[in-house]
Amino acid sequence: MTEPAPSWLRRFAVRGVFWRQYLDWAIVNLPFYMHFVLLSFWTFFFFFFAAPARRAILANLRVILPRSSYWANQLRAFRTLYNFAWTITESAVYKWTKADFQYELVGSALLDELAAANGAIVLTAHMGSYDLGAALFAQKFNRHIRMVRAPEPDRQTERHLSASLQQAGSGAVKVDYNTAGALLSFDLLNALRQGEIVSIQGDRVPGDVAQVEGRMFGHKVLIPGGPFNLALAAQVAIYPLFIVRNGYKRYGIIVLDPIRVVRTGPDRSADIAAAVAQWCAALETVIARHWDQWFAFAPIFDAHARA
Amino acid sequence: MRAPDSPSRPQFYFALPRLFAALSGGSAARSESNAVEAHVGSVVVFVVTYLFLATFVPIHNALLHVVALIVLAFLTWIFWLVLVYLNSVILWPLRRAGFLKTSSSARPQSVMVGFETTIFALVLAQHTDATRFVGKLWIAAVCVNMLAAIALSFMPAKGRIEA
Numbered sequence: 263m264t265e266p267a268p269s270w271l272r273r274f275a276v277r278g279v280f281w282r283q284y285l286d287w288a289i290v291n292l293p294f295y296m297h298f299v300l301l302s303f304w305t306f307f308f309f310f311f312a313a314p315a316r317r318a319i320l321a322n323l324r325v326i327l328p329r330s331s332y333w334a335n336q337l338r339a340f341r342t343l344y345n346f347a348w349t350i351t352e353s354a355v356y357k358w359t360k361a362d363f364q365y366e367l368v369g370s371a372l373l374d375e376l377a378a379a380n381g382a383i384v385l386t387a388h389m390g391s392y393d394l395g396a397a398l399f400a401q402k403f404n405r406h407i408r409m410v411r412a413p414e415p416d417r418q419t420e421r422h423l424s425a426s427l428q429q430a431g432s433g434a435v436k437v438d439y440n441t442a443g444a445l446l447s448f449d450l451l452n453a454l455r456q457g458e459i460v461s462i463q464g465d466r467v468p469g470d471v472a473q474v475e476g477r478m479f480g481h482k483v484l485i486p487g488g489p490f491n492l493a494l495a496a497q498v499a500i501y502p503l504f505i506v507r508n509g510y511k512r513y514g515i516i517v518l519d520p521i522r523v524v525r526t527g528p529d530r531s532a533d534i535a536a537a538v539a540q541w542c543a544a545l546e547t548v549i550a551r552h553w554d555q556w557f558a559f560a561p562i563f564d565a566h567a568r569a
Numbered sequence: 570m571r572a573p574d575s576p577s578r579p580q581f582y583f584a585l586p587r588l589f590a591a592l593s594g595g596s597a598a599r600s601e602s603n604a605v606e607a608h609v610g611s612v613v614v615f616v617v618t619y620l621f622l623a624t625f626v627p628i629h630n631a632l633l634h635v636v637a638l639i640v641l642a643f644l645t646w647i648f649w650l651v652l653v654y655l656n657s658v659i660l661w662p663l664r665r666a667g668f669l670k671t672s673s674s675a676r677p678q679s680v681m682v683g684f685e686t687t688i689f690a691l692v693l694a695q696h697t698d699a700t701r702f703v704g705k706l707w708i709a710a711v712c713v714n715m716l717a718a719i720a721l722s723f724m725p726a727k728g729r730i731e732a
Binding site: 288289290291292293294295296297298299300303306358359361362364509510511 | 582600601602603604606607608610611612614615643646649650653656657673674675676678679682
C-alpha cells in the first residue's frame with residue numbers, strides 16, 4: 263500500500279486547492295484579454311496531467327458518440343477540458359468582479375414557476391457553470407438555495423469552493439456535501455417543507471450515497487436516488503435545470519418540464535423508477551447536445567458495470 | 570446578468586473602439602465583455618512576445634529549429650506567467666502605499682503588459698525580416714489607441730463615462 267502524499271504536496275494535485283487559489287489570483291491580477299491564450303495553454307497542461315479526468319471523458323464519449331473515432335474523441339476531450347477551464351474562470355470572474363454576463367432562457371415560464379414554488383428541487387448535472395447559475399438565480403429571484411454537491415477529494419479545495427459559492431451568491435447559496443449520512447436528508451426534507459429550493463447534482467453517484475438505476479444512451483447508469491425520495495416525501499416538484507456556456511460571458515439557462523413523483527399504488531419503487539426515467543431522458547437530451555460541457559469527470563456508464 | 574432582451578450594443582475595453590462607439594452614438598464606457606477584444610488582444614500580445622523570443626533561438630539545423638519554435642510556444646506561456654507574477658510583485662508596494670485604489674490589479678497590470686509588449690515590439694521593429702511589420706503594427710496600434718484615449722478624455726462625460 264502506498265503512503266498518502268504529504269498535505270503540502272496534495273495542494274498541487276490536479277484537484278488540489280493550489281490551482282483554485284491560483285485561478286483567483288489570476289482573475290484579480292490579469293487583464294481580461296490575457297485569459298484566452300493562457301487558458302488554452304493551461305488546458306494543454308491539464309489534458310496531459312489530469313489523465314483520470316481525460317480518460318473518464320473519453321469513456322463517456324464512447325457511449326454518447328459511438329461513431330466517433332479514437333482521435334476525434336481525444337480532440338473532443340480537449341474541447342471539454344477547454345470549456346471547463348473557461349467555465350471555472352468565468353465563475354471566478356463573477357465572484358471577484360460581479361461582471362456583466364448575458365444569458366438566454368429556454369423555458370422562462372418554468373423558471374418563473376420554479377422561482378414562485380413553495381419548495382422545489384432543482385436537479386442539475388455537472389454541466390456548464392452550475393455554481394454561477396445557482397448564485398445568479400438566488401440573486402435574480404431573491405431566493406435562498408441549498409446546494410448539495412459531491413464532496414471534493416481535497417478538504418481545502420472543498421472549503422475553498424464552498425466559500426467561493428457563498429461569495430458569488432452573496433450569502434444566498436448554502437452548500438451541503440452529499441455524503442452517506444442520513445442527517446443531511448432530514449435537513450433537506452425540512453428545508454423543502456419550509457418552502458426552500460434545494461439544488462442537487464443528479465448525474466453522478468458520489469461515494470456510498472443511495473443510488474437508483476436509470477438508462478441513458480441505451481446503457482444502464484446509476485444516479486443518486488436521494489432527490490426522488492425527497493420529492494416524494496416532501497411532495498415537491500423536481501425541475502431539471504442546466505446552465506450551458508454559449509460564448510464569451512454568455513450563458514444559456516435551460517429549464518425542462520418538472521418531474522412530479524406521485525404515489526400511484528403500493529409499489530413505491532415503480533413511482534420512483536418512472537421519475538428516474540423522466541430525469542434520464544431529460545439529461546440524455548441535454549448531454550447529447552452539450553456533450554462538450556458535461557464535466558462529470560467520472561466514467562458514468564462504466565460505473566454501472568463495476569457495481 | 571443581462572437578459573437577452575436588454576440593450577446589447579457592443580461595448581469595448583480599448584480606447585479606439587470606444588471612441589468609435591461614442592462617435593456613432595453608443596456608449597464609451599469601458600467594458601470587459603467584448604469577445605473579439607478578449608480573443609484578438611490575447612493572440613496579438615502572445616504573437617508579439619513569441620516573435621520577440623524567437624529571435625533568441627539559434628538556427629543550426631532546420632528540423633531542430635522547427636522543434637525549438639514549437640517548444641518556444643510553451644516557453645512563451647511560461648514567460649508570461651512569470652512576467653505577470655513579477656509585475657504583481659512590483660505593484661504590491663504601490664498598493665501598500667495607497668496608490669492603487671481598486672481591489673483588482675488587472676488595470677495596472679494591463680498598463681504594464683502593454684508597456685512590456687511595446688518594448689518587445691520596438692525590438693522587433695528594428696529587424697530586417699518580416700517580423701518587423703508585426704512590431705510596427707503593434708506600435709501603430711498603441712499610438713492610435715493613446716490618441717483615442719486623449720480624444721475620449723476631451724469628450725463630454727455622457728459619451729465618455731470613463732477614459
